[in-house]
Amino acid sequence: MDPRTSAQDVMRCDLCETAVVQMHCDTCLVNLCKACVGEHISADLSRPHKIVDFKDRTSTTTYPACTSHDTELCEMYCKQCDIPVCISCLASNQHLGHELSKLLQILEEKKKLIIKEQFELKDIIYPTYLDIVSDIQNRMSQLEKEFGDLSTVITKHGEDWNREIDKLVKKLKAEVDVMKNTQLQTLQKHLDEINKSISEIKNEIDSVDVAVNSNDISKLFSVTSDMSRYRNIPEKILTQLPRFIPARIYGEELSKMFGALSSSSLTSDKHGYSMKTPQKSPEAGSSPPVKQLLDEPETVTTINTGYRDNLYNVACLSDEEIWTSGNNSTMKLFSINQGSLLKSITTKSGNWPSNIAVTKSGDLVYTDCDDKTVNIVKNEKIGEVIRLQNWKPKGVCSTSSGDLLVIMDSDGNKQTKVVRYSGSTEKQSIQFDSKGKPLYSPSPYYLRYITENRNLDICVSDDRASAVVVVNQAGKLRFRYTGHTTAPKNELFDPRGITTDSQSHILTVDYYNACIHIIDQDGQFLRYIDCGPGVPWGLCTGTKDNLFVVQCVNKQVKKIKYLK
Known part of the structure; x- marks a missing residue:
C-alpha cells in the first residue's frame, strides 16, 4: 500500500516518507518526523524555519517570498506600488517616500x-x-x-x-x-x-x-x-x-372571424430581481414607446349591444373582443371589428353584475353585490372565487401580477376598503391613510370602479367624494384628483369608470360633464375627451391603447383613438 496515496494510512514524513509525521515547518509548509527536522533546516539556512508540533501547524503567519530578493520574506506592504516588500527592498530606496504598512495589517x-x-x-x-x-x-x-x-x-x-x-x-x-x-x-x-x-x-x-x-x-x-x-x-x-x-x-x-391571439413577448429587466426582497421593481417590463395625445380624438367604430336596460361596464378581452354588462344578468362578448355578438353568459345567481374584468389568462371575472361573491368564468362555467361576510364586492380589476383588487362596502354602507386577493386568499387591505382617516367614501350604489396603473399604483373613482383616489402598491396615499376647473358643462366632477394606458395615464369618465378626464400618473390634468350624447359610464383600454367607452342610455360602446 502506498503510504503517500492511501487514505487508510497515517501521514508520513515528507522527507523520509516512512516515519510518522510529528512536526511541521510553518515556513515551508512541510510535514516532518523528529529525525528529519535537522536535515530540513540545514538544507536551506537562508530561511527562518518555524518548526512546530504537527497539531499546531499553520499557527504561524507565513510571509510571502520577495520576488526581487529570493532569500527574503516580505513583512511590509507598499500601498503606492500595491505589492508586498522585504527589508532589502526598503533599503534599496525603491520605495522611498511611499506609504508603507505592515503586511499583517x-x-x-x-x-x-x-x-x-x-x-x-x-x-x-x-x-x-x-x-x-x-x-x-x-x-x-x-x-x-x-x-x-x-x-x-x-x-x-x-x-x-x-x-x-x-x-x-x-x-x-x-x-x-x-x-x-x-x-x-x-x-x-x-x-x-x-x-x-x-x-x-x-x-x-x-x-x-x-x-x-x-x-x-x-x-x-x-x-x-x-x-x-x-x-x-x-x-x-x-x-x-x-x-x-x-x-x-x-x-x-x-x-x-374565428379569433386571433394577441402578441406575446419575452423581455428582460435587469431590475426585475433584487437582493433579499421578493418585490419586483415598480416598473415591470421594458418601457413602452412614448405616445403623444391626438389633438382631436376620433371615434373609430360604434357597437350596438342590444341591451334593453342601461349599459354600465366594458372590459377588454383583446384588441378584437370586449365583454359588456348592464342592468340585467347577461354579460355579452362582442367582436369589435364586426360588431357582432359572440357569446352570452348569465350570472349564476341571476343578479346583475356590479362590475366585470378580464384576468391575464383571458377569463371573465364579475362581482355579485347582492350575493356577496366574486366569480370567474372559465370555459363558460362559472366558479365562485371569493365569498364575503358583512361586505359587498363592487369594483374589480386584475393586476399585472395576476392578483384581484376588489373595492367593497360594508353592510349598511358605512365603510369602504380595497382588498387584494391571490386566488381566494386575502393578501392586503387598504382602508385608511397615515392619519387613520378613511381613504374612500362609502356608497350605496352598486357601481364602483378600480384599476391598477403601470407603476402599480391603485386608482379608485370615488363618486361620493367627487375624486379619483390614488395610492401606491403599499396602500399609501399618493394624491386625490378632484377635477379640473374648466369642465365642459361646468358641472360637479362625478367620476365613474376608470382605466389606465401604456403611458401610465389615468382616464376616468366624468358623468355629469359627459367627458373623459386624462391625467398623468402624478395627478396632473392633461386634457378632456368629449363623449357627446349618450351618457358615458364604464371604460377600458386595449393593449394598443384604443379606448372603449360605454354609452349608458344609448346601449353602445364607442372605440376611440386618442393617442398618436
Whole structure:
C-alpha cells in the first residue's frame, strides 16, 4: 500500500516518507518526523524555519517570498506600488517616500473584506439566486398551466364553431329535403293523373274494337269518343334543382372571424430581481414607446349591444373582443371589428353584475353585490372565487401580477376598503391613510370602479367624494384628483369608470360633464375627451391603447383613438 496515496494510512514524513509525521515547518509548509527536522533546516539556512508540533501547524503567519530578493520574506506592504516588500527592498530606496504598512495589517483588512464578501455570498447572493431559480420554475409551471388553459379555450371555441357548422349543415340539408319532397309530390300527382288518362284511353280503345268487330250497326253508332280531350297532350312539368353556392373561404378573413391571439413577448429587466426582497421593481417590463395625445380624438367604430336596460361596464378581452354588462344578468362578448355578438353568459345567481374584468389568462371575472361573491368564468362555467361576510364586492380589476383588487362596502354602507386577493386568499387591505382617516367614501350604489396603473399604483373613482383616489402598491396615499376647473358643462366632477394606458395615464369618465378626464400618473390634468350624447359610464383600454367607452342610455360602446 502506498503510504503517500492511501487514505487508510497515517501521514508520513515528507522527507523520509516512512516515519510518522510529528512536526511541521510553518515556513515551508512541510510535514516532518523528529529525525528529519535537522536535515530540513540545514538544507536551506537562508530561511527562518518555524518548526512546530504537527497539531499546531499553520499557527504561524507565513510571509510571502520577495520576488526581487529570493532569500527574503516580505513583512511590509507598499500601498503606492500595491505589492508586498522585504527589508532589502526598503533599503534599496525603491520605495522611498511611499506609504508603507505592515503586511499583517493589510492581511487583517483583506481578511475582513473576504469574510464580509463571504457573508454576502453565503447569506444574501446565494439565497437570492435560489429564490430566482424557484421563481423561474414557478413561472414556468404557471406558464404551462396558462398556455394549457389558452389552448383549451381555443379548442372549446373550435368546438363551438363545429357545433354551429353542424347546425347550419343540418338546416341546409333539411331545406334540401323539403324542396325534394315538394317536387316529388308534384310529379307524383301529375303521374297519377296521366295514368288515369291512360286507363281511360285503353278502355276507349277496347270499346271501339268491340264495336268495329261487331255486325251490330247500333253498336257502331253508339261509339262516341272525345278525341279532342285526348289530343290535348298533358303539359310537361319541368324541375329545377336548387344550387348550393358555397361561400369562398379566405384564410385571413376566416382567422379574423374565428379569433386571433394577441402578441406575446419575452423581455428582460435587469431590475426585475433584487437582493433579499421578493418585490419586483415598480416598473415591470421594458418601457413602452412614448405616445403623444391626438389633438382631436376620433371615434373609430360604434357597437350596438342590444341591451334593453342601461349599459354600465366594458372590459377588454383583446384588441378584437370586449365583454359588456348592464342592468340585467347577461354579460355579452362582442367582436369589435364586426360588431357582432359572440357569446352570452348569465350570472349564476341571476343578479346583475356590479362590475366585470378580464384576468391575464383571458377569463371573465364579475362581482355579485347582492350575493356577496366574486366569480370567474372559465370555459363558460362559472366558479365562485371569493365569498364575503358583512361586505359587498363592487369594483374589480386584475393586476399585472395576476392578483384581484376588489373595492367593497360594508353592510349598511358605512365603510369602504380595497382588498387584494391571490386566488381566494386575502393578501392586503387598504382602508385608511397615515392619519387613520378613511381613504374612500362609502356608497350605496352598486357601481364602483378600480384599476391598477403601470407603476402599480391603485386608482379608485370615488363618486361620493367627487375624486379619483390614488395610492401606491403599499396602500399609501399618493394624491386625490378632484377635477379640473374648466369642465365642459361646468358641472360637479362625478367620476365613474376608470382605466389606465401604456403611458401610465389615468382616464376616468366624468358623468355629469359627459367627458373623459386624462391625467398623468402624478395627478396632473392633461386634457378632456368629449363623449357627446349618450351618457358615458364604464371604460377600458386595449393593449394598443384604443379606448372603449360605454354609452349608458344609448346601449353602445364607442372605440376611440386618442393617442398618436
